[in-house]
Amino acid sequence: MTGELDTRLLRLKAELDDHARIARYLGLDFERPIQSLGDGYPENAIAWVGKITERLLKQLWRHHNVPGTPVGKTLKDLISGCRPYIRSHTVIEALHDIQRLRNRSAHDGYQIADEDGLTAVRRLLDVLAWYTSTGSGALSGHVPRLAPAVAAKAEFLAGLYVTLDYRLAKRFELSQHTVYQLFVRERGLRSEYVELLLSRDVSDVAKVLAVTGGELLQTRLPKLTRFLILENGSGEVPDALRDDCRVVTYDHFMDAFVDLGRHLADVAGLYPRLDAATVPVAGDLLTADERSGQMRITEAGAASALLDEVAASGGNLLIVGRPGSGKTTLLKQLVTSAAVAGARRYRFFFDLSLKDRAESFADFVARTLAPYMAVEAAYVYPAFCYFARAGSVMCAVDGFDEAVSELTQVGFLELFAELAEVLSAESAVVMTSRVSFLEDSPQVRRLMDGTSLMSEKLIQQLHAEGVDPLRVPRFSVLRLRDETSGGSLLGAQLASELGPEGQACSSVSGAAGPGGPGSPSDLDDLLWRHITQVVEPGLLPKVVEVFGLAFVRGVTMFTFVDLVNELGIEVFEGGRVSLGGFRLMALFRPAGPSGGWAAAGSGGAAVAFRHAAYQELLAAEFLRTAEGRAAAVTAASRPRLTEQVRQFLCRRGGDAAGTGDCILPAGVYVVGPGHYLMLRRIDRPVRLDRFPVTVGRYKRFLGAVARDGSARWDHPAMPAGYVHEPWRERLRVPGYYDDPAYDNHPAVAVNWWSAYAFARFEGKRLPTSLEWEAAARGTDGRLFPWGDQADLTIVNCADSWSDHPLITYEAWHEELGRGRLADALPGSVDAHPANVSPFGVREMSGNVWEFTATVLEDLNEAVICGGSFDNPYRAVQASSKGTYRRRGASNAVGFRCAQDLT
């Protein structure tokens, strides 16, 4: 043993001796790891540390009645089971370090150094310090003395200091209501001490000091911070504590760490300011139905009242709504509300739209809260997490969908995993997001509800991200209504700011639609008017290009250097690069590293649009042209769009007016469901059949097959024995292929192989699913072939066979049970002249699903598009898709053909 090792071992041994009571109580031998290290067997020391840790966790397991028995559990399982009862991030990390070291030492081929053994003991001491500080006699063998409420508070305080890298040096329970704790941490050669005296009230403290003659406080420790923390703050503080001791009540102890008042004042002062005029917002409170997984409205009313109700009950909540519907304002009202302050004294607001995509959530929180927290930068996030996990905190997370690295489930999971630290059972988290991203995505919706089932894939992804699926908290959803009597908040504010021009704009649009000022139907007009008021006409095309392209590249914050490089120095008044000189500032808000202009120099300062909808409108404007869409898609980038961009694009219209010749030009198109919108390129023009293949056309094919066989048209991989006759036994109408009345109906009950052969028979092919969807949606990404508006009179779907909309699965099922859908059938392909795409392609929505050339080889299934007479309205959108086995033949599946053009 080297001299240095000897010294360190002696120090560790002394520290372990401080926990001798636990060793005696649990029958542990703290000498063994030290002895093993001294004998030169660090791997044995680690093994002993592992055994001791297991014993501690088993005791904790039994103490908290964790389901199941701890007997036979691995260290990993024990940590996992006990984790909910260990609030300190540091202790969790210590346990994982011990686990890692033990795994490594048990694995042949790894060299274990003395340093590893020392680290194991050091981490064990971190665990023991916390264990001791829990103040529970059942755990430590200590005779219970403290009142349980005081013990819990002492534990909270100890956990906080352990999180800040202190260790508990001394702990004395001086009475049932008073406890003394001394913490120390090393900073290089310097030691820092914190002394906490926690008591019920000053009279109890005075008694304790009288008994001890004040000796307790006669310490002369360097770098000492001394707190007297009282449960009840009234009364005269004893003289011995008056000079060098900060006296705080327990409820306000966190004030020593965080300047909450300043944080909330800054939140309220930034756009959208809470003193601005507001309009009432209505909302629906939804929870997931445990049977079907679908969301159900459980309460409706004023959104702010619903929000207060959830906040008071302590539940987690997701607020969803369209841009400008008032999500941010509601969230700000919540965190600054005095009513909420009673239940959750500490509220933090995070504007995730200001989070850099490459920045971790931890770094973002540290950057946001550092100006308000009195701890070193490295401890801002751990301290914040500790407060959050310990309860009494409300985290308001604004714009969740704007912070994900990519708008996919994987991107969501990454951020969710980062937030998992905060999403403990005792914190309240209120998040906002666009409707389209979170609520409309079935898989993510399930993720937001811990009672709902998650797919195995989702569970695997959660595990991969380090999130225990069983610990996923449950979220209720508050959905803000799109249109209220007053319109959207953003629209109303814009109408007010724009003056007579804005009022005129909103009144004109308002007359046309059901919404009031600022309703979704005219938000783009208001935003565009504001943009054109601020941006000079000559600069407008450049602004559209720069910020539109930036949006599809995922860039939403811009430094002054960016602005000068992209737009020219002219955007700064007199060439003065500063906040005051930025000519377009009316459209922006500060987004600098410190979150404020005052502290940011011009070099590091950045701006973001005052509301995401501005940049989304510029993106839509940019994507209106074929050149813009082509520029947005590069070999290295396959951008995703938001539903709001798509809506704006559809409202403002694409550049290709309907030609009516059924020709889909080569180019880039918006495709995908609302929560997964993509830009995809079509390389060659193609002409689609105007109508689905009819029974009449198919019978001509059958005639040709009967005469000549089908070998020359058959797919080379078609299994032997297949014939192209429809599956007549399956037809709902037995005479469907015999009665000429059905000749103009879509050919159904034929399989994919037959559809393929038919297309070849006509010298054509099946369209790919991408071609099919692009032909239906045109260049503006519309929801239905005719536009964004729902119209039951021009589509054959389940709702049109019923007398009311079939919104939910239950509604559809009940209607089926009543027999009302029994008459639903495919109809004539030319029955709905208005069911037409911008290129003139008819009957793409509803009637029958259509086979495409796109095949999922691993499943041996083909992609089908467009919905059918059997599906509710939501499933007959241009993006609606499913898969069907290639040999399948259904009454609800037909097809159409396509032809390449050179």
Added chain:
Amino acid sequence: MSTPRDMPPRRAPAQAGGQRFGRVIDRQPAGSGPGRRMGTYFVRDDETGATCSFDYSDIVTEGFRTIRTGERVRFLPDPANSGHAIYVIRLDLPDIEKYYE
């Protein structure tokens, strides 16, 4: 309002008649036909090994109603009809990107 603390367990015990998990093991080839006869599927409960049947209308979806043999599903035992599954939800649908490949 449910709070995280009273979150029910993700997997309800078998006897509680709660959510079950299983795999579709068979599908009757019969179609709907003129008699409105619907095809029958069979799902085996992962935990109990019991087999339940269901028809296409029991599949919870707004889209095309079909299930492959071998697919994993969640379902509820029908309290009014022993051996029948209701609220059958498909668990592992393809990624959206797959529809555009």
